[in-house]
Amino acid sequence: VRPDTVGLFEHIGVIEPVKTVYSTLQASPRALKMLNDPLLEVATREIYSEGRSRGEVQRDIRAKESAIRKLSRKYCAKGTRTKKNKGHFGGYFSYMFSSRNDDDSSDAEDSAMDDEEAGGAQLTQEDIEQCIYALGDHSTYLRFNRLPCDRMIQYMQHYFSPDRIDVDVTGKYNISLAIQEGTEGSRLTHSHIRQYNFVLQSLTLWREVISDMYRLWHLAEEDLLDPANPYTLQQTGQGLHRVQKSPKVMKAMRQIVARVQRQLGDRWIGSTIVHLGDHNVPNALMFIDKYVQVPRILGPLVLCLDKIAEMKDAPGMSNLVKSFGGVSHTGLRLSYHNFVARGRGA
Secondary structure: OOHHHHHHHOOOOOOOOOOOHHHHHHOOHHHHHHHHOOHHHHHOOOOOOOOOOHHHHHHHHHHHHHHHHHHHHHHOOOOOOOOOOOOOOOHHHHHHHOOOHHHHHHHHHHHHHHHHOOOOOOOOHHHHHHHHHHHHHHHHHHHHHHHHHHHHHHHHHHHOOOOOOEEOOOOOOEEOOOEOOOOOOOOOOEOHHHHHHHHHHHHHHHHHHHHOHHHHHHHHHHHHOOOOOOOEEEEOOOOEEEEOOOHHHHHHHHHHHHHHHHHHHHHOOOOOOOOOOOOOOOOHHHHHHHHHHHHHHHHHHHHHHHHHHHHOOOOOOHHHHHHOOHHHHHHHHHHHHHHHOOOOOO
């Protein structure tokens, strides 16, 4: 809130800390122990259906529902349990395959855990379930947002050699990522090896940022709402923006860049400067928005590439695929020569 508007709100506070799973569980010593329970991994695991039978998927659903039920009953305050919890993914299966010993095992641990719990919030079974589902949402987020980066890295490592220029199976096309300034809009000149490492570096950095996006969102909000760090309106060359330093996000990003550097070793290409709170990236909101676009850009491309292999068997499509040099070369042209092998720069 701007200092000149604070008086308009009198004694009304418009900023509240974000309520997280940890802050909720921390209020109860009993519930906080759930974060170290091995069963939590099963309860929050993302269930994939691709390439699996219906029976396998249903088995995982039942295991997940059972884990959620056991954890919510075990770590909620005594006396707040419901008699039956049908679950979130399909109560019929949860009821049919639930164990009669679930309730007994939770009750048997009550006395020991209640003795350890001194005061604290009385979290209900529903409160615990909500925390578990929130953790599960993070797994879902990673699946749909980080997966495109993983798939693009897999495609590049499968189709390209990091240290040489290959020739495809037809013998007609050089499999190269080399770019030349002034050619096809490129503003950089990179050899195949340098461009390969540059693309791998970019995809790896995007992947790590998305993996840490929940924490970065949280830090971005703290920076944006920090009364000791107000914004200033400035012309940045891209219009009028709120330019605001973001020390917490900056520190986190430097840690991520350092982590990626360790992963890649001596193959780092270009600068390690993080632009944040300047004319390039005015504030933390612009920073977050930039990386939110990554899965939106890569997702359709990965979906297209995944479907190319299916096209070769589709009636009327096999000849078209062959005209581009087969599935392998079609994938190469679509994924890299028409996407990453441009080097347009900033």
